[in-house]
Amino acid sequence: MTKYLLNKFLYTVDRDPSLVERYRDDAQGTVAWWEANVANALLNGHTGEASTWQRLTDEERAALTGHDYVALFSLGAHPFLTLTLFIAMFERDHDEPLAFQKQYAARLAHFDLPYPDIAT
Template sequence: MSKYYVNKFLYTVDRDPELLRRYKEDPRALVTTWEQSIGPKLNDYERSTVHALTDAEREALIKHDYVALFEMGAHFFLSLTIFIALYDEEYMAKHGPLSFQREFAAKLGHWTGKEYPSVAT
C-alpha cells in the first residue's frame, strides 16, 4: 500500500470543499481525476511519476470503505475527518450528535485490544 498516496488523497480532498462535494456525489470519477491530475502534482511546476494507488486502495476510496482503509494503514485521523465531513450532517439528522463517530468506532471495534496497523509511510 502506498500509505503516503492514500493519505495525500484523504488530506487533499478533505481540505477542498469542491473536491469533497465531488467525492460524495461521484467517488469513482473523483478518485480517477485525482489519481490522474491532482495526486501527481508536487507543486505548481513539478509532477511525480512514482506514486499510484493499488486496485484495493482505489476500490476502498471509491466505496468510502474506511474500515478497509484503516486496515491497510491509512492514517485514522485523516480517514475520520474526511468521512465526518461526508456523513456527519446526515447521520446527525437521523441519529443525533456524534452518531457517525460512534458508527466509525463500532465498525473498527474488532481492533480493540489489538495493535493498530502502522501509519508510518
C-alpha cells in the same frame, strides 16, 4: 502499498469543500480524476515539479471508491484523516449528535492493538 498516496488523497480532498462534495457524490470519478491530475503533484500547491510513478493499488482504489473507511484503516490510512473526511461527508446524514463518529468507532471496534501501521 502506497500509504503516502492514500493519505495524500484523504488530506487533499478533506481540505477542499468542493472536492468533499464531489467525492461524496461521485467517488469513482473523483478518485480517477485525482489520481490522474493530483496524485503526482507536490503537496500544498507547488507547481513545476511532479512525479510520474505513484499509483494507488487496486485495493486502495476500491476502498476509496467504496467509501470504505474500515478497509482504508486496515490498509494503513491515518485514522484522523479518514475520520475528518468522512465526518465532512456523512455526519449530515445522521440526526443525533456524534452519530457518525459512534458508527465509525463501532465499525473499527474489531481491531486490536497493535493497529495497522500508519507510518508513511
